[in-house]
Every structure is written in structure tokens, then in C-alpha cells.
Amino acid sequence: MPELDDYSCFAVNMIFQHFPTWQEVMKICCADGCDRAFAEFELAAPSPAIEHGLWVSTANQELTVGIHTHHSHFTGYDDCFDPDPIYQALDYIQELLDEHRLIASWYVGDRFVGSTSYLITDGYPSLLSFESITRTTIRSWRGTHDNDIGADVSH
Numbered sequence: 444m445p446e447l448d449d450y451s452c453f454a455v456n457m458i459f460q461h462f463p464t465w466q467e468v469m470k471i472c473c474a475d476g477c478d479r480a481f482a483e484f485e486l487a488a489p490s491p492a493i494e495h496g497l498w499v500s501t502a503n504q505e506l507t508v509g510i511h512t513h514h515s516h517f518t519g520y521d522d523c524f525d526p527d528p529i530y531q532a533l534d535y536i537q538e539l540l541d542e543h544r545l546i547a548s549w550y551v552g553d554r555f556v557g558s559t560s561y562l563i564t565d566g567y568p569s570l571l572s573f574e575s576i577t578r579t580t581i582r583s584w585r586g587t588h589d590n591d592i593g594a595d596v597s598h
Contacts, residue, residue, distance in 0.1 A: 447471065448479035450523050451501040455482050457526065458499070461533045472502070490586030497539065497584075499532075506532040510539055511582045512548040513558035538562065542583040550578040563588065 447455065459466060465484050473480040481502040488496040493511045500507045505518035506529055517532035519525035538544035539560075547568055548558040556576070561568045567581070581590040 445471075445473050445478055445480045447482060447501075448504075450504040451479075451481045453524055454501045454506055454529055457529045457533065458482075458484070462536075472500075474502070488584055490582065490584060490589065492580075492586055492589050493582055493584070497536070499536065508532055508536055508539075510560075510584075511546045511558070512555055513546045513560055515560065535560075540584055542585060542587050545588055546580075546582045548580045548582070549576045550580070551575050552577055 455469070465486075468484050468486060470483045470485070471480045472483050481500065483501075484497075484499040486497045488510070495509065495511060497508070497510045498514075499509075504523040505516050508515050508517065515532075515535065517528040517535070519528045535544065542563070544560050544562055546558060546560050549556050559568050577593070579592040581588060581592070583589060
């Protein structure tokens with residue numbers, strides 16, 4: 444198995460400082476044709492309504508954080524070794540785990556059309572409130588704030 448690339452080593456060290464138990468769930472992955480690997484982490488969500496649990500990847504010299512139907516990128520565009528985007532990702536992850544950050548997903552019928560994450564203190568996002576949206580789901584890590592909303596998404 445190839446060694447982790449330099450960015451992944453840097454990011455994984457910071458991840459383990461914040462989430463030491465994640466050492467148990469780290470997977471080393473290597474894209475075809477690459478001689479250096481990246482790290483992935485996957486955690487099953489306690490809420491059965493979450494389609495895909497929390498996942499974090501160090502591929503492509505950035506942290507990608509996904510949960511349910513949504514994912515976000517945290518990148519140091521000018522310097523991939525800038526710790527600030529990684530700290531932002533770690534704060535984001537903690538907000539998800541603490542259920543301070545929720546995932547809103549929009550559907551037309553059964554077809555997924557978009558998602559966003561938002562802080563619970565900011566209230567429901569008015570993004571993508573198109574007439575064609577027939578269903579909105581709100582999901583949280585443990586399911587405490589889960590909600591399924593029909594076409595009327597006024598809050």
C-alpha cells in the first residue's frame with residue numbers, strides 16, 4: 444500500500460488531534476496510477492433517515508466533508524498546507540455531530556435536485572424555493588431535528 448501524500452499526512456494529523464478515535468475508521472485509498480495515497484473516514488449516522496453517514500476525504504489536496512445528500516470542500520487554494528481550511532472543516536464536522544448544523548435537501552418528486560447545510564441558529568434556508576420543488580427534507584446527525592416538508596416550505 445502506498446504512503447499517504449504530504450497533504451494527507453498534514454490533514455490527518457490535524458484530524459486525529461481533534462477526533463483521536465477516528466484512527467479506527469481511517470482507510471488509505473489510492474487512485475489508479477497514483478503512487479501516493481489519500482485518507483478517507485466514514486462514520487455511520489445514528490439517525491436512520493441519513494442516506495449516507497459522515498465521510499471525510501483528503502483527496503486532491505483538500506478536505507471534502509459529506510453527509511446525507513450534501514458535501515462541502517475546504518481548500519487552501521493558494522497554499523494547501525494552510526491550516527485554516529482544515530480548522531474550518533473540523534469546526535464544520537463538529538457542528539454536524541453536535542446537530543448545530545443541518546442538511547436541507549430538495550426534491551422534485553423522488554428526484555434529488557440540490558442540498559445545502561446551514562446552522563440551526565440561522566433558520567431554514569430559502570435557497571431553491573422554486574415552484575417545482577415538491578419535497579424538502581431536513582436531516583441532523585442523530586435525527587433530533589429531522590423534518591419532511593411538502594411543497595409549502597414556508598417557515
